[in-house]
Each structure stands twice: as structure tokens, then as C-alpha cells.
Amino acid sequence: MSKRQLRLQPCCHKAKRRPPPQQQQQPQPRQHVYLVVDDWETGYSVRKIDVDDMDPPHAGADLDDDEAEPLPDPPVVRFYGRHCRLSHFGAYGTNILAMLGHSDAATGAFPVFDTKTLGLTLCPHPDVHSAQPLFATVAGELYLTVGYSTFVLDSLPLPGPYDDEDKQCSWIKSPRIFAPFNSIGVCRHKGGIGHVCSCDAPPLSDYATTLSTMPAWKLGEDQLFDAYDDRHLGATLLYLGGISDYCLIESRLHKDQEPLGPCDGPRRRVLRVTKFGLKYDKSGELRTTRQTVRSYQMTEGHEFNESCLTPVAFWM
Numbered sequence: 001m002s003k004r005q006l007r008l009q010p011c012c013h014k015a016k017r018r019p020p021p022q023q024q025q026q027p028q029p030r031q032h033v034y035l036v037v038d039d040w041e042t043g044y045s046v047r048k049i050d051v052d053d054m055d056p057p058h059a060g061a062d063l064d065d066d067e068a069e070p071l072p073d074p075p076v077v078r079f080y081g082r083h084c085r086l087s088h089f090g091a092y093g094t095n096i097l098a099m100l101g102h103s104d105a106a107t108g109a110f111p112v113f114d115t116k117t118l119g120l121t122l123c124p125h126p127d128v129h130s131a132q133p134l135f136a137t138v139a140g141e142l143y144l145t146v147g148y149s150t151f152v153l154d155s156l157p158l159p160g161p162y163d164d165e166d167k168q169c170s171w172i173k174s175p176r177i178f179a180p181f182n183s184i185g186v187c188r189h190k191g192g193i194g195h196v197c198s199c200d201a202p203p204l205s206d207y208a209t210t211l212s213t214m215p216a217w218k219l220g221e222d223q224l225f226d227a228y229d230d231r232h233l234g235a236t237l238l239y240l241g242g243i244s245d246y247c248l249i250e251s252r253l254h255k256d257q258e259p260l261g262p263c264d265g266p267r268r269r270v271l272r273v274t275k276f277g278l279k280y281d282k283s284g285e286l287r288t289t290r291q292t293v294r295s296y297q298m299t300e301g302h303e304f305n306e307s308c309l310t311p312v313a314f315w316m
Helices: 204-208
Strands: 033-040 043-049 077-080 089-092 095-098 109-114 120-124 133-138 141-146 149-155 170-174 184-186 195-199 217-223 232-239 245-253 268-280 286-299 312-315
Touching: 033 245, 033 268, 033 286, 077 109, 089 133, 089 141, 195 286, 232 312, 245 312
Parallel strands: 217 286
Antiparallel strands: 033 043, 033 312, 043 077, 089 095, 095 109, 109 120, 133 141, 141 149, 149 170, 184 195, 195 217, 232 245, 245 268, 268 286
């Protein structure tokens, strides 16, 4: 046997350093539909609906009113206030704003509920003398129109034990706003009510001048509700993100209620929630797809007819 010493040959490459362990990405919180309803005798309830856990396609479309489910219980939060103020609710990020007209007389503050932290804070009203507000979210900013003025929300107060300076909420008065066109919406023109329609979004530079022509638009083939039905009260459309995910919420009178008759006590209503997608077929027509439906029934907590017939709901 040879007595030569065995030598290891020099390695021709350097060992790669192990990368530091990557921090696990936190999963994105699951979003829900937050529905504001007037089913409380002294105010409003916010109910959380999971639209990703609904019936198979087209199931429940012809569901009898008596078979509709009760709204999810318990409510996420309740706001004390006068009825017939559904249109006074707005949303920004994960926050629900309740401008119900019962704000503090000294500061004009109204409650803001954060659905993520479950925290409740106060935000001052920019114009305490105005009545009905109008909310709109544009490019991630919340616009509020009250009376003849438009304001932009500068910041929201932070819930929790923060300094007073961190809790300040402020509004900035905005110049004249040219509202942008939405790419998808519910048609309100005769012959198209109940259908989804889409239109081109003009360049932002066109908003600085008067738009001389209407953008190209297309009416969807499928009807999602019948606005001429005596039991139809209103409908609202929510964009759920993704490429083409939407949710339509229709408010209807229960079949036991007379549409045009006198209301003997609080009314019973049915809320039909439809989640769907949109696509263009081979002929270029706008069609709905992947429909899932669920119906809920509720009883109003008062005997007054709500002036806002359109359901108030937010996706967050």
C-alpha cells in the first residue's frame, strides 16, 4: 500500500452563503361586505357578509322570501342615531364614517369605526350646518360634498393611546372637482335599468376642460334585477377587486308587504346579494359569469319610510 499522504485538492469555488431566513409574508386579510341596515329601533347596525361563502352558480336566484336567511348576527357595530339617515354613511380604507346628525354640538364630531382594529374614534364635521353629505372615493382619497363645498379628508384619527396630535382629523377644502367616469356601473337609462354597463375612462387631462363627447360605452346583455317590479326598492354595485369581480345588493319588499298599500308597522325587506364576474363573449358583448346568490331577510327597526332606498354597503 502506498504511503503517500492524501491531500485534498483546493476547491475551485467558494461556498455560497445561505441567505438570511426570509420573513414570512403575512397573509392578506380576507375582505367582506359590510352592510349598513336600519334594523335597530334606536339606530343602525353594520352586518358583515362573507360573499366568498355563498351558494353555487345561480342557486338561490328564485329563492322564496320566507326561505331567505336572517342577517349575520351579532352585528359588527351599532350606531345610535335618527332613522332615515342611511345616506349619511361613508367609507374610507377600513373605516366606516357615520355622519348621522347627532354629533357633539361643540366640536361637530361624528364616530368613525375601523373594521380592522375594531376601534372607534371621532372626526370633526367640516360643515356642521349642512344636511345630507355626499361621499366619493377617487384615487385613494375621500371626497365629501356638503352644501356647495367639497372637502378632501387629510387624515383620520388613530384609535388607541396615542398623543392628542396624532388623533387630529382634518379636512381640506377642495376646488371644483370634475368627477371621473367609472369603468363599470349599473345603467339608469330607460331600457337598460338593471343591466351592467361599461365605458371607457377618458384621460385625466380631459377633466380640466369641458367634455364634448360621451365616452364609448357598452350595455351588458344580462339583467341583474327588474327595476319595474313593484317590490324593488333599490340596488347598489360594489367592486370587489381583481380583474372583474363585483357584488350587487338589491333591496326588495318582502312578499307579505303591500307595495303601494299603507305600512302597518315596520316593513319586512329582503336583501339579495349577488356576486358575479364580467367578461366579453366571442361577439364582443358584455356578459356576467360565475354568479353566486344569497338572500337575507330583515325587519326595519322603525315605522318611517327610509328616504334612501339604495342599500348602503362597503367592501373592506
